[in-house]
Amino acid sequence: MDLNAANSDISEPEAAKSAYRLELPASPWRQAAVDIMSGALAWQSWGTLGWHDIRQRYRRSTLGPFWITIAMAVTIGSIGLIFGTLLGQDMREFLPFVAAGIIVWALLSTIITEGCTTFVGSEQIIRQIKLPYSIHIFRMVWRNLIIFAHNIWVFVAIVVLFAAWPNNMIWLAIPGLVLVLVNGVWIALILALFCARFRDIPLIVVTALQLLYLATPIIWLPNSLRGRHTYVFEYNPFYHLLELVRAPLLGHSPALVNWEVGIGLALLGWAFSFAMLARYRWRISFWV
Numbered sequence: 001m002d003l004n005a006a007n008s009d010i011s012e013p014e015a016a017k018s019a020y021r022l023e024l025p026a027s028p029w030r031q032a033a034v035d036i037m038s039g040a041l042a043w044q045s046w047g048t049l050g051w052h053d054i055r056q057r058y059r060r061s062t063l064g065p066f067w068i069t070i071a072m073a074v075t076i077g078s079i080g081l082i083f084g085t086l087l088g089q090d091m092r093e094f095l096p097f098v099a100a101g102i103i104v105w106a107l108l109s110t111i112i113t114e115g116c117t118t119f120v121g122s123e124q125i126i127r128q129i130k131l132p133y134s135i136h137i138f139r140m141v142w143r144n145l146i147i148f149a150h151n152i153w154v155f156v157a158i159v160v161l162f163a164a165w166p167n168n169m170i171w172l173a174i175p176g177l178v179l180v181l182v183n184g185v186w187i188a189l190i191l192a193l194f195c196a197r198f199r200d201i202p203l204i205v206v207t208a209l210q211l212l213y214l215a216t217p218i219i220w221l222p223n224s225l226r227g228r229h230t231y232v233f234e235y236n237p238f239y240h241l242l243e244l245v246r247a248p249l250l251g252h253s254p255a256l257v258n259w260e261v262g263i264g265l266a267l268l269g270w271a272f273s274f275a276m277l278a279r280y281r282w283r284i285s286f287w288v
Contacts, residue, residue, distance in 0.1 A: 028278040028279065028281065028282070029278045031278070031281060031282075032274055032277040032278035032281055033274075034132075035132045035133055035134050035277065035281065036132070036134045036274070036277070038132040038134075038135075039131075039132035039133070039134030039135040039137070039138055040134065040138060042131075042132065042135055042138075043138070045131075045135060045139075046135050046136075046138040046139035046142055047142055049139045050139050050140075050142035050143040050146060051146070053139070053143045054143060054146055054147070066150070068147050068150045068151060069150045069151060069153055069154060072102070072103065072106070072150075072151045072154050073154045073157070075102065076095075076098060076099045076102050076103075076154055076158070079098060079102070079219055080094065080095040080098040080099065081095075083098070083219050083220070084098075087220070087224075089221070091162070092162045092164060093164075094221070095158055095162065096155065096158050096159060096162065096164050096249075096250060097221065097246075097250060098218070098219055099154060099155045099158045100155055100245070100246040100249045100250060101216075101217070101218035101219070101242060101246055102218060102219075103148065103151045103152060103154065103155055104148075104180070104242050104245045104246055105213065105216070105218050105238075105242060106147075106148070106151060107144055107145070107147070107148040107151075107180070107184075108180060108184060108238065108241060108242070109209050109213070110144050110147070111140070111141055111144050111184040111187070111188050112184070112187055112188065112191065112205060112209065113202070113205060113206060113209065114140050114144065114188070115137065115140065115184075115187060115188025115189070115191045115192050116191045116192065116195040116201060116202035116205055117192075117195065117202060118136050118137055118140050118188060118192040119133065119136060119192045119193070119195070119196040119284055119287075119288050120192075120195065120196055120199075120288055122136045122288070123288040126284065126285055126288055127285060127288070133277075133281065133284055134189065136192070137185055137188050137189050137192060138185070140188060141181060141184055141185055141188065145181065155249060166248070166249060166250065166251040167251045169247075169248045169251050169252060169253050170248050170249060170251070171248070172247075172248035172253060172254065173244075173245050173248035173249050175244075176244030176245045176247075176248060176254060176262075177244075177245050179241075179244055179259075179262045179263065179266065180241050180244060180245060180262070182266050182270075183241060183262065183265050183266050183269060186266070186269040186270045186272075186273040187269065187273075189273045189277065190269075190272065190273040190276055191205065193273075193276055193277065193280060193284065194276075196284055196287040196288050197280075197283075197287050212236070212238055215232055215233070215236060216233060216236055216238050216239050216242065217233050217239060217242075218242070222239075237261055237265055240257065240258045240261035240262055241258075241261075241262055241265070243255070243258045244258055244259070244262050
């Protein structure tokens with residue numbers, strides 16, 4: 001009896017089973033987890049692409065990205081001076097409040113609006129190159145974080161102008177900003193997914209953000225409301241996210257409820273967006 005032949009008869013079915021096991025598709029939950037982790041770890045890729053987006057936006061411009069800072073300074077100056085004068089506010093207190101609020105709101109709202117078109121705008125890359133879908137989200141968030149870094153200098157200039165120096169509480173703005181970005185990523189991810197399927201959602205989101213801008217204490221002080229009207233901002237999640245960064249910049253510690261809402265939103269939001277990504281991830285390339 002040929003032992004080699006016998007061994008080959010035994011090993012071939014085992015090899016076939018092994019090959020079959022390797023070809024089995026991973027579960028949607030595992031694919032979604034791998035997508036998010038791979039995208040987060042590819043920081044060199046989305047970091048470089050984010051810088052490239054900024055350079056392309058201001059290519060051949062004399063001042064380059066500093067136009068971002070100039071535009072923000074004009075916006076804050078005009079809104080702060082007009083509303084501060086009309087409402088009879090103390091500019092030493094009101095203008096830094098408005099500056100910090102508008103800068104943080106610009107970061108959060110831009111992440112939301114650009115998140116709606118992230119997958120649709122990356123159609124060519126998605127169809128031609130196999131990359132984690134989350135890498136497009138991280139690229140967009142990083143790009144807006146760079147813009148935030150330009151805009152924050154307007155707040156620094158206002159602090160210097162009014163000598164409204166913040167205290168040691170300012171360091172709490174760093175974990176607050178991280179929590180805002182964590183929430184911004186899952187919001188952008190879920191909106192990018194839904195907007196790839198339903199192209200009317202971006203218009204709804206823009207309209208909703210305009211209403212939220214007026215309902216959030218950005219150009220008006222929270223203590224200007226009295227009695228039952230405080231629900232306008234107390235039940236507004238964007239106010240709590242805003243306070244995580246704005247309060248430390250103004251020298252105050254964010255309230256415990258601000259942290260609770262921010263962390264709660266992150267946990268619930270990531271659970272929901274992860275479930276949706278696991279469910280519909282395979283359809284994204286067909287929707288864009």
